[in-house]
Amino acid sequence: MTKKIIEEEGVERPLVAHRITELAHAIMHHKKAYYSGHPEISDAAYDALEDELRSMSPDHPVLEIVGAGTLPFAAAGAVARKVEHRTPMLSLDKTYNLADLHHWVGGRPVMGTLKVDGNSLSIVYEGGRLVLAKTRGNGRVGEDVTEKAVWISDIPRTLTEGMDAEVRGEIYCTEGNFLRLADEMVQLGLDRPTNPRNIVAGLLGRKAHFELARYFSFFAFDFIPANGKSPGFKTEVEKFKWLGKVGFSLPHPKRLSDPAEIEGYLDYVKALIAEDEIGLDGAVFSYDDLALHDEMGLTAHHPRYKMSFKWQGQTAVSVIKEISWATSRLGIVTPVAVIAPVYLSGASITNITLHNAAHVKAYNLKPGDRIEIVRSGEVIPKFLGVVEPAAGDYRWPENCPECGSLLVSDSIRLKCPNETACPAQRLGAILNWIRCAEIDDLNEKRLLPLMDSGLVKSMADLYRLQEKDFLIIPQTREKMASKLCKNIQSSKDLPLASFLNGLGIEGAGRTTWEKLLEHFHGLDGVLKATADEIGKIEGFAEKSAAQVVDGLTARRGWIKDLLEAGVKPFQADAVPKEGVLSGLQFVITGALSVPRAEIEDAIKMAGGKLSASVSRNTYAVVTEEPDSGSTKMKKARELGVKIWSERQLRSAIADKANIEGGNNL
Ligand SMILES: [Zn+2]
Known part of the structure; x- marks a missing residue:
C-alpha cells in the first residue's frame, strides 16, 4: 500500500525527502549508541539503514561521519550549546512609509524579497558540508540547533566541495504544515501549539522531538564566504541564483529597477499575505550592487544596504x-467567524475567514473565544490567535448548510458529498462543463444571471436556451446573445473524452477517459465497466477505479439529459497505431520542462504506450531528474531500463534509426 502512495504523482518527492531525514536521524541515533557502548541494533540492521540512505542520497553527510567524536551534532538531550556568530546577525532597519522607502532606494536597482515572520538561522558549512546550524540569539551569540535543522528538507547538507561558508535565512512554518504539526503534537501528548509563528521558536528550543522540525521550511537570503573556494558575487541576483542552484528555497527574489516595479512587488507581497499560507509581515529590499554593501557597511544595529518595508498592522x-x-x-464547507464589530485601519470588521475546518480544530475555535485580529494596509483582516478561550470544544457541522447532506472530511477539509444535487455545487459543475466543451465567451459572470433566473439549472439546460434568453444578462445586446447561443450550439459535437471529462468526476482527467474509451470501445462499454474491470487496466489504482464507477453512476441522469438535449459526443480518431514508438511502453516521472500532457501526447502520437509503473516491459523512463531517488527511478536502474531525457525522447521520435539501433527488447 505504501508503495502505491509513493508512486502517486505529486506526493512522491516529499515522501522521499521525509524518508531521507528519517533515515539520517536513525543513523545518527544508532551511531551515538554504538560509540557510547550501548548499541541498540545489530550491525547488519545498521548497515541496511546506511544502504537505504545511500541509495536515496549518496552524498548524505551522515554517511561520511566516522566515530562519535567527529559528530557535527550536539549530544542528544544536552542543554543547548551557545555558539558565537563570527559575523553578527543584525536586525533590519524598517520603514512603514512608501516615500521613505523610495528615498532610501534613491533610484538604485534593488532586490526585493519576502519578509517572513519566522526565526533567523545561520548555517555553517565546512569543507562543503553542513556542520552547524545556529539561531540568531542576541545577534552575537546564538544556540546550536543543528539536530533540528537537519530535519528541514529546504536545507541542503552539502555545498560545493571544499567550501567554507555561512548561509543565513529564515525558518518558518506554513499554514498547511502547521495544521498537520498541531495534529501530530496532540497525538504525541504535547500541548496544542497556538500559531505558526510561535511554534518555530517553541520547537527550536525543545530538547526532544527534533523530528517535528520536518514540518518547517527555510528561505535562504544571505551568503557569507569564509574561504577562497567561495564564489565571488558582484550582485544580489548572482547570489540568489547560486543559492537556488545549490538547493536552497528562496524568498521570491525579484530585481526591481524603478519605483513602479517596487510598488508592483509590494502588491504581490500583499496578495501573498492575504492568502495566508506563509506568515509574512512585509518585504525586504537590498541594493543589488554588492560593492555598495561593502562601501556603506553597518551601524551597530543594522546594515545600511538593506531596508524592510512593513504595513503598519493594526490589531484588535x-x-x-x-x-x-x-x-x-x-x-x-468553509468557516467564517462572525465577531463583535471592531474598527480597524479605517473599516468596521464583522467577519473573519477561518480558512478551513482544520483551522477551527487546530485553534479549538468556538463562540465566546476572545480572539486577536490584524489588518495591515488594505489587506483583508486576518485571525491572529486566541487571547482568551471560552470553555468547551470546537464543533464541526454534521450537515451541508445548503442541502443537508451528511458531510465527509479528509484531514483538513469538510466536504459535501452530494456533488450532483447540492445547489451550491451546481455552478461549479456547469462551469466545468463549459470549460471542457470549450464554449467560448460564457464566463461565470454571464452564467450567474442565467442561473439566478432559473433558466439554467443543469448543463443540459444550456442547450435549450434561445437567443432572447441571453438578453437578461446585463449589458448584453443581440450581437453577443447570438454569439453565445451559437457557441453553445456548436459545442454539441464534441469528442467523447471531453464529454466525460465535462462531467467533473474527481480523480479522472482527460487522459483517463481516453484510456477507458479505448479499452472498453466507446461510451456504452465505459458505462458498463465495473470497478474490478477498470482496476485491472495497467496504471489504474483501486481508488480511482471506484471513483470513476461511483462518479458515472451518480451522473447517469446528467448523461441522459445531455444526450436528450442534442449533445452528440463522437469517438475521436484513435491514436495512430503505427509510429516510430509502436509497441514500446514508456513511463514518465519527476518534474518536466513542459506540461506532462505534452510529453504524453508526443509518445502517443508516435504510437507509443504509457504506463504508470516501471516493469520489465518498460522500454524507457522519460525524466528530467535522472538522479532522483524515487521508487520509479530505483526500479528503472534495478531493471536496467533506459533513462531518457525529454530531448532524447524528441530526437528518438524524429529519428527512427535511433530507436531500432537502441532497442533492447
Ligand atoms: Zn451540499
Missing part, C-alpha cells in the same frame, strides 16, 4: 459571536 481584540459555515462551488 474581539469576541466570536458565532461560526457560520458555507458550501463552496466545489463542495468544500
Whole structure:
C-alpha cells in the first residue's frame, strides 16, 4: 500500500525527502549508541539503514561521519550549546512609509524579497558540508540547533566541495504544515501549539522531538564566504541564483529597477499575505550592487544596504459571536467567524475567514473565544490567535448548510458529498462543463444571471436556451446573445473524452477517459465497466477505479439529459497505431520542462504506450531528474531500463534509426 502512495504523482518527492531525514536521524541515533557502548541494533540492521540512505542520497553527510567524536551534532538531550556568530546577525532597519522607502532606494536597482515572520538561522558549512546550524540569539551569540535543522528538507547538507561558508535565512512554518504539526503534537501528548509563528521558536528550543522540525521550511537570503573556494558575487541576483542552484528555497527574489516595479512587488507581497499560507509581515529590499554593501557597511544595529518595508498592522481584540459555515462551488464547507464589530485601519470588521475546518480544530475555535485580529494596509483582516478561550470544544457541522447532506472530511477539509444535487455545487459543475466543451465567451459572470433566473439549472439546460434568453444578462445586446447561443450550439459535437471529462468526476482527467474509451470501445462499454474491470487496466489504482464507477453512476441522469438535449459526443480518431514508438511502453516521472500532457501526447502520437509503473516491459523512463531517488527511478536502474531525457525522447521520435539501433527488447 505504501508503495502505491509513493508512486502517486505529486506526493512522491516529499515522501522521499521525509524518508531521507528519517533515515539520517536513525543513523545518527544508532551511531551515538554504538560509540557510547550501548548499541541498540545489530550491525547488519545498521548497515541496511546506511544502504537505504545511500541509495536515496549518496552524498548524505551522515554517511561520511566516522566515530562519535567527529559528530557535527550536539549530544542528544544536552542543554543547548551557545555558539558565537563570527559575523553578527543584525536586525533590519524598517520603514512603514512608501516615500521613505523610495528615498532610501534613491533610484538604485534593488532586490526585493519576502519578509517572513519566522526565526533567523545561520548555517555553517565546512569543507562543503553542513556542520552547524545556529539561531540568531542576541545577534552575537546564538544556540546550536543543528539536530533540528537537519530535519528541514529546504536545507541542503552539502555545498560545493571544499567550501567554507555561512548561509543565513529564515525558518518558518506554513499554514498547511502547521495544521498537520498541531495534529501530530496532540497525538504525541504535547500541548496544542497556538500559531505558526510561535511554534518555530517553541520547537527550536525543545530538547526532544527534533523530528517535528520536518514540518518547517527555510528561505535562504544571505551568503557569507569564509574561504577562497567561495564564489565571488558582484550582485544580489548572482547570489540568489547560486543559492537556488545549490538547493536552497528562496524568498521570491525579484530585481526591481524603478519605483513602479517596487510598488508592483509590494502588491504581490500583499496578495501573498492575504492568502495566508506563509506568515509574512512585509518585504525586504537590498541594493543589488554588492560593492555598495561593502562601501556603506553597518551601524551597530543594522546594515545600511538593506531596508524592510512593513504595513503598519493594526490589531484588535474581539469576541466570536458565532461560526457560520458555507458550501463552496466545489463542495468544500468553509468557516467564517462572525465577531463583535471592531474598527480597524479605517473599516468596521464583522467577519473573519477561518480558512478551513482544520483551522477551527487546530485553534479549538468556538463562540465566546476572545480572539486577536490584524489588518495591515488594505489587506483583508486576518485571525491572529486566541487571547482568551471560552470553555468547551470546537464543533464541526454534521450537515451541508445548503442541502443537508451528511458531510465527509479528509484531514483538513469538510466536504459535501452530494456533488450532483447540492445547489451550491451546481455552478461549479456547469462551469466545468463549459470549460471542457470549450464554449467560448460564457464566463461565470454571464452564467450567474442565467442561473439566478432559473433558466439554467443543469448543463443540459444550456442547450435549450434561445437567443432572447441571453438578453437578461446585463449589458448584453443581440450581437453577443447570438454569439453565445451559437457557441453553445456548436459545442454539441464534441469528442467523447471531453464529454466525460465535462462531467467533473474527481480523480479522472482527460487522459483517463481516453484510456477507458479505448479499452472498453466507446461510451456504452465505459458505462458498463465495473470497478474490478477498470482496476485491472495497467496504471489504474483501486481508488480511482471506484471513483470513476461511483462518479458515472451518480451522473447517469446528467448523461441522459445531455444526450436528450442534442449533445452528440463522437469517438475521436484513435491514436495512430503505427509510429516510430509502436509497441514500446514508456513511463514518465519527476518534474518536466513542459506540461506532462505534452510529453504524453508526443509518445502517443508516435504510437507509443504509457504506463504508470516501471516493469520489465518498460522500454524507457522519460525524466528530467535522472538522479532522483524515487521508487520509479530505483526500479528503472534495478531493471536496467533506459533513462531518457525529454530531448532524447524528441530526437528518438524524429529519428527512427535511433530507436531500432537502441532497442533492447
Ligand atoms: Zn451540499
